[in-house]
Amino acid sequence: MQNRPARNRTYGGVDANLREEDRRKKLIEAGLEAFGTRGYAKTNIRTICRLAGLTERYFYESFGHKEDLLCALYRELVEEERTYALSILEDPSIESRVAALRSLRMFYHRFQEDPRRARVQLFEILGVSPQVDREYQSAMRMLSEMVRLFLGRMFPDIDRETLNSSIIPVGLAGSMIHVSHKWVLDGFTMPLDDIVNQVKDLFTAVGKHLAGGVQAPERSSGSAVHAKEG
């Protein structure tokens, strides 16, 4: 009670906080392996700990539930992506078109390079719980934002206001995701460069349209839509 010498002391030469952080990282890596191969639903905590080379107790040291690990892993993957993309898109020394293409390529390359990432980011994250849904939602908002940056860089003529008010970047983000879905489910048969080029075409089509003097979409522009339901 009174004589407590060096609580949280160093161990194996490393500080206590650092050791905990190390374990956390091991668990996240194990989560990537487990969720990315056998899937989130079919993975239990024991398995994660075995893969991490740790005991169950250490799981609860860093995470409250399995969901928490999934969220942490997902957030890390997405954050990595964002960092890469921003470092390319915001580097003024790279020619705009090259920067745009390179960031697009990075997006797909990362999935092919490690399909576990693809599985987690594209499939395992959905339909787990409201908490995880919110995580997904914010990541997708971020991706739409990246698309806005992307379009702004590739097509400087696009009106900022148009870009911000339009749902089109959301749609394009969806295209990127969905093309990834298909690519993954097809087992990455199509070559990476083909994927990138085709998506680039899609972006180009939309970008040109936006740059071509289309004002921000007014509300309920087409009343033909109101025609009676089938």
Add this chain to the structure above:
Amino acid sequence: MQNRPARNRTYGGVDANLREEDRRKKLIEAGLEAFGTRGYAKTNIRTICRLAGLTERYFYESFGHKEDLLCALYRELVEEERTYALSILEDPSIESRVAALRSLRMFYHRFQEDPRRARVQLFEILGVSPQVDREYQSAMRMLSEMVRLFLGRMFPDIDRETLNSSIIPVGLAGSMIHVSHKWVLDGFTMPLDDIVNQVKDLFTAVGKHLAGGVQAPERSSGSAVHAKEG
């Protein structure tokens, strides 16, 4: 052993096969309710049976696993959608632009009308198992095909070959799905007509681009993409 009078007899005035079919339908409806509200992962078979007003035994009469029910439900939802869309898109008596818009509106309207459908079709179907993944994959192929039909109807000038070889319909299908995702997660705050109009704009942009004499994309057209990774 010898005296077996009327096996599979009628009951309550209905044939045995019909009764089984009725129970199956009840189970699918219960699946929609359960998966569409509390979610697939958090639903057990007992709950489904309670909702269906049936006993566990009858679940195994029609389905082998929970997954089978999910697949059956999903297939039914998608099939319904396809039927509606085709009935609109292939009706030559409807003006092309109206038909296209109406089918697009139907797509989103169905989600708003019954959010359980949205949850099942958009969220619960992913990351369950390879079997379910295949179900999703085929549904998405179908949706891309519908988009092709849609574009063909809205922009008769688009070259058939271009349309068939391009990944763009896949991308647009992804946009539709993704916009739905966002719409659902935002609690359907944006009015249906706004959603439809914005997606229409996206389709228009791409359609005009495709119709504007762009030939089928040649392989590896842009070598700038090969620039070194970050």
Add this chain to the structure above:
DNA sequence: TGACTTTGACAAGGGTTGTTGCCAGAATTG
């Protein structure tokens, strides 16, 4: 060296679920 902390291995309690089986009563046919 000795007191103390950290770690790893595993057990055990408590809960949930899938799946099958049983049984009494209602409905039906002959």
Add this chain to the structure above:
DNA sequence: CAATTCTGGCAACAACCCTTGTCAAAGTCA
């Protein structure tokens, strides 16, 4: 009416899992 089938309710069993706890061994510091 009698025999039989269908139905609903529920029990039971095993399997799985989460979560906490125990305990000995290894490591570390004074």
